[in-house]
Amino acid sequence: MSLIATLARLEAVSTGRAQPSATVRHRHLSERPLVLVPLTTAGEAGAPLGALVGTDRDAPHLLVVPQPRDRDLRFAFLAELAGVVLPYLDSYAEAVEAAERNETDPETGKRVKVEVELCADAPQLILPSRAGVDLVRLLGRSMRFRRTAEQDPETPFPAPPHVPLLGRWLTHFGERARVPGSSLLLAMTDVLARHWATGQSTLEDQHLGALLAWIDPPDHATGAEAALAAELARDPKGQLLHPPAGPATDPAFDNKLLAPAFERYDRGRTALAAARDGLEADDRLGELTAAERAIRALVESRTRPTWDAVWRGLDLLRELPEGARVEERWTRDRWSFTAHRDRVVAGEPPQPRRDDAVTAANKLAAREREQARLEAQEALDDPLVMAGRRLSGEAFAGEVTDVVMAYSEGKRPSPRPLVTVRTDDRPHLGERAKVYRSLGGKPQAAEFVGHEDSPDGTALIVLRVVDKMGRGKEPEVGSVPEKGDRLCFTAFEHEQRGGAKLPEPEDTPWTHGGPPGEGVQEAADPLTAEDVL
Amino acid sequence: MTTVFDPGAAATQATDAILHDTLHGTARGVVVDSPPGAGKSTLVVHAALELADAGRPLMVVAQTNAQVDDLVLRLAEKNPELPVGRLHSSDADPYDKALDDLPNVRKSAKAADLAGLDVVISTAAKWGHVKVDEPWRHAIVDEAYQMRSDSLLAVAGLFERALFVGDPGQLDPFAIVGSEQWAGLSYDPSASAVTTLLAHNPELPQHRLPVSWRLPASAAPLVSGAFYPYTPFRSGTDHDDRHLAFAVPSDGSGPDRVIDEAAEAGWGLLELPARHTPRTDPEAVRAVATVVRRLLDRGGAATSERGPDPTPLTADRIAVGTAHRDQAAAVRAALADLGVTDVTVDTANRLQGREFDVTVVLHPLSGRPDATAFHLETGRLCVLASRHRHACIVVCRAGVTDLLDDYPSTEPVQLGTLVKFPDGWEANHAVLARLAEHRVAWRP
Numbered sequence: 001m002s003l004i005a006t007l008a009r010l011e012a013v014s015t016g017r018a019q020p021s022a023t024v025r026h027r028h029l030s031e032r033p034l035v036l037v038p039l040t041t042a043g044e045a046g047a048p049l050g051a052l053v054g055t056d057r058d059a060p061h062l063l064v065v066p067q068p069r070d071r072d073l074r075f076a077f078l079a080e081l082a083g084v085v086l087p088y089l090d091s092y093a094e095a096v097e098a099a100e101r102n103e104t105d106p107e108t109g110k111r112v113k114v115e116v117e118l119c120a121d122a123p124q125l126i127l128p129s130r131a132g133v134d135l136v137r138l139l140g141r142s143m144r145f146r147r148t149a150e151q152d153p154e155t156p157f158p159a160p161p162h163v164p165l166l167g168r169w170l171t172h173f174g175e176r177a178r179v180p181g182s183s184l185l186l187a188m189t190d191v192l193a194r195h196w197a198t199g200q201s202t203l204e205d206q207h208l209g210a211l212l213a214w215i216d217p218p219d220h221a222t223g224a225e226a227a228l229a230a231e232l233a234r235d236p237k238g239q240l241l242h243p244p245a246g247p248a249t250d251p252a253f254d255n256k257l258l259a260p261a262f263e264r265y266d267r268g269r270t271a272l273a274a275a276r277d278g279l280e281a282d283d284r285l286g287e288l289t290a291a292e293r294a295i296r297a298l299v300e301s302r303t304r305p306t307w308d309a310v311w312r313g314l315d316l317l318r319e320l321p322e323g324a325r326v327e328e329r330w331t332r333d334r335w336s337f338t339a340h341r342d343r344v345v346a347g348e349p350p351q352p353r354r355d356d357a358v359t360a361a362n363k364l365a366a367r368e369r370e371q372a373r374l375e376a377q378e379a380l381d382d383p384l385v386m387a388g389r390r391l392s393g394e395a396f397a398g399e400v401t402d403v404v405m406a407y408s409e410g411k412r413p414s415p416r417p418l419v420t421v422r423t424d425d426r427p428h429l430g431e432r433a434k435v436y437r438s439l440g441g442k443p444q445a446a447e448f449v450g451h452e453d454s455p456d457g458t459a460l461i462v463l464r465v466v467d468k469m470g471r472g473k474e475p476e477v478g479s480v481p482e483k484g485d486r487l488c489f490t491a492f493e494h495e496q497r498g499g500a501k502l503p504e505p506e507d508t509p510w511t512h513g514g515p516p517g518e519g520v521q522e523a524a525d526p527l528t529a530e531d532v533l
Numbered sequence: 534m535t536t537v538f539d540p541g542a543a544a545t546q547a548t549d550a551i552l553h554d555t556l557h558g559t560a561r562g563v564v565v566d567s568p569p570g571a572g573k574s575t576l577v578v579h580a581a582l583e584l585a586d587a588g589r590p591l592m593v594v595a596q597t598n599a600q601v602d603d604l605v606l607r608l609a610e611k612n613p614e615l616p617v618g619r620l621h622s623s624d625a626d627p628y629d630k631a632l633d634d635l636p637n638v639r640k641s642a643k644a645a646d647l648a649g650l651d652v653v654i655s656t657a658a659k660w661g662h663v664k665v666d667e668p669w670r671h672a673i674v675d676e677a678y679q680m681r682s683d684s685l686l687a688v689a690g691l692f693e694r695a696l697f698v699g700d701p702g703q704l705d706p707f708a709i710v711g712s713e714q715w716a717g718l719s720y721d722p723s724a725s726a727v728t729t730l731l732a733h734n735p736e737l738p739q740h741r742l743p744v745s746w747r748l749p750a751s752a753a754p755l756v757s758g759a760f761y762p763y764t765p766f767r768s769g770t771d772h773d774d775r776h777l778a779f780a781v782p783s784d785g786s787g788p789d790r791v792i793d794e795a796a797e798a799g800w801g802l803l804e805l806p807a808r809h810t811p812r813t814d815p816e817a818v819r820a821v822a823t824v825v826r827r828l829l830d831r832g833g834a835a836t837s838e839r840g841p842d843p844t845p846l847t848a849d850r851i852a853v854g855t856a857h858r859d860q861a862a863a864v865r866a867a868l869a870d871l872g873v874t875d876v877t878v879d880t881a882n883r884l885q886g887r888e889f890d891v892t893v894v895l896h897p898l899s900g901r902p903d904a905t906a907f908h909l910e911t912g913r914l915c916v917l918a919s920r921h922r923h924a925c926i927v928v929c930r931a932g933v934t935d936l937l938d939d940y941p942s943t944e945p946v947q948l949g950t951l952v953k954f955p956d957g958w959e960a961n962h963a964v965l966a967r968l969a970e971h972r973v974a975w976r977p
Binding site: 003178180354356357358360361363365367371372392393403428432466498500501502503507508509510511512513514 | 561661710
């Protein structure tokens with residue numbers, strides 16, 4: 001944790017309220033996000049119990065699996081979920097704008113510009129917590145290799161139509177969420193924790209109720225009190241007043257309420273199956289329906305508070321103005337969405353179970369680049385974030401006190417003006433360290449020359465500006481800092497260089513096992529004894 | 534009766550076997566594990582000259598520009614006639630100016646300009662951008678354990694066969710984003726190049742350099758036992774071969790007493806009272822700076838097997854090692870306040886591969902309330918404890934042993950990954966137990 005984050009947390013403790021750790025919003029928020037609040041069943045990995053999903057905060061769709069161990073009911077749930085999610089995704093696939101992309105011409109091997117489509121906007125999925133995001137990945141993984149009866153009439157457990165497609169999309173969202181700064185799939189706790197520092201640990205920040213209690217405590221209560229209540233307060237029957245955001249449920253709820261409700265539902269089903277005539281069946285169907293309705297009510301009672309909390313979080317975040325470079329990162333998300341749309345349309349197979357060596361290396365390199373980009377952009381967009389970097393010695397701000405014109409040696413001397421900056425910050429600058437400032441949105445580099453003593457105890461830093469001054473002997477107007485300018489220099493780069501070009505997967509070298517070979521159609525996971533509890 | 538261990542003969546034997554496999558073997562790769570100061574650079578230079586002699590075009594991959602420049606200088610020293618290419622980036626000042634004085638070293642930012650030279654040397658990052666029609670016959674990959682699997686992937690298409698040399702005990706390469714998703718895959722891009730290479734080619738011959746020429750007899754058994762438990766090595770010198778003496782006697786202060794202890798025993802622990810502190814613990818930082826100041830003031834002289842006469846212990850023969858960059862910056866500032874310049878102060882990552890007479894180390898766990906995976910990493914402590922030829926002085930707050938016992942390592946076990954031995958917890962305890970024998974308690 002950085003020093004400024006520690007200080008902000010201490011301040012949150014002493015004031016009883018979360019402290020802002022950003023002055024602008026660093027993640028894109030869609031006008032019409034799809035919120036998903038899923039619950040799972042205890043004891044069976046990835047067995048959904050139900051969900052609230054939708055784009056309308058007042059009218060969410062309630063999806064429930066009345067008996068989560070029944071695989072047919074589970075498939076029905078997933079089909080229903082696909083029925084909500086896929087039309088939402090499709091609504092963004094249609095509107096496109098023309099864009100250009102650099103591609104390598106297969107014949108000449110040269111980089112050429114190609115006209116392509118770019119979706120004008122992209123969908124956005126919002127989950128309450130990081131565990132919810134993991135569930136999205138797990139669901140995607142469990143669905144994308146399923147086969148529908150239409151794809152393969154022989155398949156033993158055919159999936160309903162659209163379920164494999166939903167699996168591919170959820171997988172794509174789950175993978176994209178691993179890219180730093182992306183906003184296609186967000187966990188509300190992560191986004192809130194990025195913008196506010198609470199007086200609790202980062203682990204406790206993953207509890208959405210407690211986090212909101214710190215950020216926006218009720219009157220007459222401190223954040224700590226409100227957070228404690230959100231975590232622990234129970235009603236006389238022993239149920240949590242603020243059910244956890246899931247997907248795991250509270251054991252007291254599982255044991256006291258859910259288990260009896262399942263039992264009643266199972267009894268009803270057995271009774272219905274044993275009915276001897278139509279009249280009796282009608283009666284028993286009525287009982288089964290009532291049992292199912294009771295489970296639906298239970299699931300709604302545990303998801304609705306979280307659903308409202310997610311929307312409250314969105315309200316809080318929308319009060320912050322969007323950071324200047326957020327739009328640029330969202331455009332990358334749009335590219336990502338468009339690319340997957342094209343892969344689906346082109347009939348490509350689902351994402352493989354494991355990345356091959358080249359894909360894995362490319363993903364890692366891209367994510368490292370995005371991480372560095374995100375850190376730089378957040379600091380440039382937000383003086384509070386920059387303050388943290390200044391405090392840690394990675395940047396400094398100050399006033400230009402002197403500019404002396406100088407020139408490089410050589411046949412064609414170029415301007416290399418010496419700029420003296422007075423600062424109260426204490427940057428860690430090594431010998432000839434490079435520093436950067438933003439000049440019209442582009443980074444201008446300077447070289448650290450040395451410190452000068454100043455009478456009043458502040459530091460005087462001498463820099464030599466080395467680029468962005470044009471080609472002539474005299475620097476272009478406005479390209480050299482002037483006396484009295486207030487500037488901020490960073491020791492980190494503003495833009496990221498592209499990494500090494502990796503070979504194509506079919507050219508994977510011997511050190512990495514050689515080419516992966518022909519892709520085979522991956523089968524869904526086989527059914528094992530552990531699947532049926 | 535046991536035979537007398539002859540370090541020179543053992544090292545020569547190992548080198549001969551490595552060169553034989555490299556020049557005449559059939560395997561596409563040869564892996565050499567080298568403990569700290571075992572003559573890895575000498576081996577690389579030796580192998581490069583032999584390969585060039587055999588008429589095989591050679592590319593050399595190192596990890597940093599400093600390592601590349603160092604190799605070029607060593608090659609030119611051994612054989613000034615050898616045509617060497619230094620492939621460099623297009624940044625300003627991309628290489629050491631000393632290379633300009635070497636007539637047979639050609640420098641260029643374009644690989645095509647260097648075609649046909651016997652040896653071409655560059656960093657992995659630069660090689661990653663090179664395209665060739667005809668791969669090199671042979672490559673040497675230096676510091677292969679510090680190279681990430683994905684950067685080997687980018688360059689492996691450039692050569693047919695390669696000699697991989699590195700130190701498995703030093704810091705593993707790292708990624709700035711999570712890579713758990715690929716943990717357990719043989720080609721996990723965040724793993725070390727050697728891990729991936731051996732996972733796919735387990736039949737490759739593996740060698741080991743058995744003798745550390747850098748570490749003194751007082752240090753080799755500890756470093757070997759704590760960090761290389763299954764691949765032990767020896768020091769090339771004996772207890773009487775090296776000697777550190779000071780002209781100015783001790784003034785009885787903590788720093789002076791720990792200096793004397795370290796001069797005598799090779800190790801010294803300056804222990805400050807237990808306390809939780811910020812990372813840049815002002816007292817510990819001042820203690821480190823004071824020790825360095827006293828080392829210089831007391832007129833140290835180091836005698837070693839290299840010559841009969843003592844060499845003065847000057848600022849360039851002393852280094853300070855820390856875990857974090859801000860700690861290094863704080864120590865630099867404290868040294869500047871005491872008027873000390875020219876002492877190398879850096880983090881473990883940047884001290885890798887370097888050698889000094891005396892090192893002063895700020896213990897990674899000093900003053901911490903918790904023991905994170907970063908601070909426990911075996912390689913970090915190994916680098917800090919294996920840079921010295923004569924003595925190592927560790928500055929630390931009391932209570933680290935308890936801290937270790939309070940926080941046993943809790944990293945999740947990933948399926949399919951090789952569990953590294955020893956773990957940081959074990960290695961830290963081993964080092965602390967030894968340091969405790971040379972403890973000087975001091976209240977600043």
